[in-house]
Amino acid sequence: MWKRLPLRFRLFLPTIGLLAATLLFGIFALEIFSPDQFENESEDAAGLVRTVTKGLNEALAVAENPEPTLEAFAAGIGSGDAIRYRKADVSVSRPKIRLSTDGVPGWFVSLLRIPNLSTAHPIVVGEKHVGDILFVPDLTPDLNEKWLGFLAIVLSGSALLVLAAVSAYLTTTLALRPLEQLGAGLARMQQGDYDSTIPLLGPPEIRKSCEEANQLARKLKRLAQDNRSMLRKLVSLQDDEREEIAKELHDELGPLLFAIRANAIALSGYSTDPDPEAPSNQLLEAAGAVQQASRRILEGLSPLYLEELGLEKSIETLLQNAHAALPSVATSAEVDPRLDSLDHLMSQTIYRVIQEAITNVIKHAQATTLSVVAAMRDSAVTIEVSDDGIGFSDNVLLGRGLTGMSDRSRALDGKLDLLREDGRTVVRCWLPLAGARAD
Template structure:
C-alpha cells in the first residue's frame, strides 16, 4: 500500500513537472520569437532604402544571421525570391544528438500546437520582392534542458522512493516480528495448552496485546483447572450419592421387605384368623413406612412439587421442611407465589441454590436468624439469602463444591451471583437469574 502511494505520488509529481515545464517553455519561446520579430522588423525598416547591403548577396551575408546562433529558441532563415535558402542562424553541424530527449517526452510536452507556428516576413525593396525571412520557434533545446532537469529530479525521487520503502519495510518487520510468537501462543492455546505466556514486548503497539493475552490465558487456565476439579468432585459426589442410596435401600427397605416376608409367611402358616389379621396389619404399617421412605428419596433426587406446583410453592414447601428440621433457627421468607412461566433449567437452578444455601447455613453458619427473599420482574428472578452467622472466607470457600457448583450453574444460565460476607458479620448471597435459559441451553442443566 505504501509502495503504491509513493508510486502514485511520484507519477503525479512527474506529470505536474512536465506540465509546468511545457507552459514555461511555451511562454519563453513565444516571448523570444516576438522579440526577434520586433528587432528584425526594425532592421528591415532601417535598411529598406539602402540597396548596397543586398549587393553581392551571393558571397556576403545579407542579414548576418550566423551572428544569432546563440538564440537557441528560434530558427531564423532567409530565402531568396527563388525559394533558395541563403542564410540561417543554425549551422549544419549544430544539433542535439547527444542530449536529445526521447520522442515520447517531446510528445508529452505538447509544444507542437498553436502559438509555436512559423512567422514570415516578406522583404520588399521599392516594390520589388527579393525574398522572405522565416522565423520558426524551436523549443528542442528547452525541452532537452527540461528533460535533463526531470531526469535529475526523478532520479532523486527514485532514490528517495527506494529509501522510504526500505525504511518502512524494516520498521514494519521490526514492529510485527513478535506476531509469529503471538500466533504460536494462540495455536498452543487452541490445543488446550494454557500455560504459555507472552513476554513484555518492546513494541508499544504490541505491549497491550501481550498483557491482555496473558490475562486471558490466566483466566482460561484457572477456569479449566476449576472445571476439572468440579468434574472430579461431581463424579465423587455422584458415587457417594449412589453409595448412600444403595445403603439406604439395603438397610431400610431390605429390613422392611424382610419384615413383610416374615409376616406373609406367618399368614400362610397360621391357623388362627386373629394371628393373620395382626400379620396383615404389620404388613400394612411396614408398607406405609416404605412408601414414606421412597417418597423422601425421590424428593431428594427430584422435588416432585416443583413440577406439579411451580417454583414458588416448591420453595414454600422447602422452607416448611427446613423450618421443621431446624427449630433453633428463626426463618423468615418472602417468596412471590406466582413466578410466571419459567424455563425448567431456571426453576431447578433457583430451587437448588436456595436448598444449598440453607444446607450450608445449617452446617457452617451457626446462625440464629435467616431471611430468604425471592422476587421477580419481567425478565429476571432475584434471590437474596441473609444470615447472622459466623461468615466465611470466600477465597477458601471456592475450594468446596457448594459455592463453586452454584456459581457454575448460575453462570451457565447467564446469571449473576454476588456474595457479601465477613467474619462474625453474617453472610448475604444475592443471585439474579433470567426467566428463560439462553438459546441452545439443555433443559437438563442443573438437574444433577
C-alpha cells in the first residue's frame, strides 16, 4: 500500500498525522485542565463571597439587633444571579451553577467535565444558622470562550494543512517533472533511441543524473554503432566465405560430376539391359542425384541468380523449390518490384531472411500454406513470411537460421519479430533503407 502511494501523498500524510495529533492533544488537554481552569476563573468571585460572608457573620455577632441588619443585608444583596441570600428554612440543597449550552455541541460540553462551583456559606446569629449566602457562578461565558478557542485551533490547523498540502504538491510537482523526463529519456534509450537528449532541469542532484544519463546515451550510441558494424563485417565475411566455398565447389566438383554423368550416359547407352537395377543405370541415377544435391548446396551457399534475376524472380524460385520439396504446401508471393533497385547488401539480406524463413516452414511448420510478402514503404523494407502451421513452441531454441536472420537485420539497424497472428506463424523483418547506408 505504502509502496504504491505517490510521493505527493507521502509528503501529505505526515502533515495530516501532525494535525490529527495536535487535535487529539488539544482535546486531551481540555479534558484534563478545564475543571481547574473553570475553578481559577471564578476564584476571585468565590473569594469575594467568602469575605462578604465572614464580614456579615462578624457584623451580626456584635449587632445588638441582628435581625434588621440581616434583613437590610438580604434586601441590599437582592436576588442577584451570582450572589444571593437564602433563608435557612427555604432549602438545604446545594445550588446548581448557571450554564447555557446554546451554540455549543453536547460532545464538547461533556468533554470539558464542568465542575459544580456553586457554594453555600452559612450565616449564623448567636448559635443559630439563619440562612446562607449562595454563590452561583455563570460558566456560560467560559464555556463559549473555550468553544471558540477550540474552533480557532481546528480552523487554523485546517488552513495550515491546506497550505502545507498545496506547498507539498507544488514542490513535488516541480521536483518530479525533471525526474519524469529522466524516466522517459531512459525508456527511450531502452528502445534504442539514443539521439534525443534529456533536458537538464530541476535541482542540481537531478540535473546531474540527467547529464549522466545523456552521457550514457552517447556511449550506448557509440557501442550500438560499433556492434552494428561488427555484425555487418561478420555477415559479409560469412557471405564472402560462402561464395568462395560455392565457387570452389562449382569449379572443382562441377566438371567432375559432369564427366561422371556423361560417362554414365555413355555406359547405359552401350548396355542393352533395360533393368533399372542394372549397375550402369544405377550409376546414371546416382550421378544425377549428386548433381542435383550439389546444385542445392550451391544455391544455399550463394544465391546464384540474385544478381541476374533480381529479388522478385529469385524469391519466386525459392518458393518453387519449396513447393517441389513439399508439394502439400501451397505457396504465394507478393514482392514489391522496387526492391530490385536496392543495393547488394540490402537485397542479399532480404533474400537470406526469406530463404531461411521458407526453409524453416518446410522443416518445422507442418503447414499447408506459405506466403511471402516483401514491401517497401516509409523508407523501410518490410518482409513477412507466414504459414498456417503449428507455430513456435513456448521454449523455442534459436538455431543458426533464426540467429543469422536476427544478426543480418540488426547489422542493417533493423529488427526481427516472431509472432503468432490470426492463427498464422509470422516472421516479420523490418529493415530501414537508411540502415544500409549507415557507417
